[in-house]
Amino acid sequence: MSTSFTFREVIYTVDCPRISEWTPTWRPDPVARQCYISPLILSLHETLEVLHVPIAMAPLTEMESIGWPRLRELKLYGESYDNGEDPAVFARLCAKIPCLRVLDFCFLHRGRAAQTLIRPSNLPFPASFEHLESVDICYPDPSDTLYNHLPSHLRRLHLIDRPRYYYFQEGDPVVRDNYTSQTLGTATDTLAILKKLRGTPFVSLESLGLAFQTDVQESALLAYIVAIFPNLRFLQIHRYRSEGETTADMESVLKSIARSLSSLQSLRHFRVYLNIPDDDYLPPLLPGQKHSVKRMTGSEFMSLLHHYSTIITASCSSQLLTIDFLTTWIFGDRLWTRCDIRQDNDGNPVLDISRNWLWHPSCLDDSP
DSSP: OOOOOOOOEEEOOOOOOOGGGOOTTOOOOOOOSSOTHHHHHHHTTTTOOEEEEEGGGOOHHHHTTSOOTTOOEEEEEEEEEETTSOTTHHHHHHHTOTTOOEEEEEEEEESSOOSBOSSOSSOSSOOOOTTOOEEEEESBOTTOGGGGGOOTTOOEEEEEOSSOHHHHHHTOHHHHHHSOOOOOOBHHHHHHHHTTOOSOOOTTOOEEEEEEEOOTTHHHHHHHHHHHOTTOSEEEEEEEOOTTOOGGGHHHHHHHHHHHHTTOTTOOEEEEEOOOGGGSOOOOOOTTOOOSSOOOOHHHHHHHHHHHHHHHHHHSOTTOOEEEEEESSTTSSOEEEEEEEEEOTTSOEEEEEOGGGGGSGGGBOOOO
16 A cells, blocks of 8 residues: 655755854855755645745746646745846746745845846736735835736735845945845835835735835835825834934934824834934944944933834824834844833823843844
């Protein structure tokens, strides 16, 4: 008696150090594109439903030439993707996946392109995205026509910076020498992407993540987010400041953001990176040296985050339960600082923000 098994999921996990643990003598090892797992992946094309694989190990050319009738979740992650290859390769691959529901492309680039392009314009073949429910793309290309085809029942859309843009701003030699310097879209670029979405408002969308360099369109972008995604429960914003902005300017910036978010009555969780100048990287000092610019202490910075939390809760709905602030250097590592919100007997918000919470592993801002 023989028994056959059908593999429906392949989730290949690569253990990679966080970028903050890289050293000048350590370099990410490239993973061979043609490897032992490729025959297995290709042999399962008719039955596979979930595929998570490092981008360097994915046999993209072979994958785009065959059909994937059952595949509903595709995640390509990790390092060593040479984006100098055919820019339409992802569009051709997606055209072979008619039931795709989850698209997660968060990988580190090498090559000429500095943004992630899924569907170039003027393609001679169709690519349907009508079943998509979740999309994660790092450093999105504003020219990408994928966004013209996202369905109105989309539940998650995250267009963020992985690896974080501040690594490239700091000129970290390990990142600079091994990866293409990414181009972070401006608020104007991000607004242009969102305006490509058809069938607005997207009442099913509950989770949104955006990263952008602020410009004159920031207020318009925030207003548009509230208008087309009225039922957001989770919102993550990475706002990179404009030249000349100071820590003192951040309060008015945050008040503007909070006023915009006040219309989101279902918002439960807000995560934000404000790129605060006092949190910028400073090179290590030699004994006896001092930095020329006075910086906040850790305690002063925690007090500032508590103040920011108060500003946000004063404007937002009482449904808001959690605020997370991403900090990069002030506490010695890239960490999410959490503020929990509860209501007292009179319905007033009570904030709980603790530095002890910082050292929980879930607070670390890991790389892909």
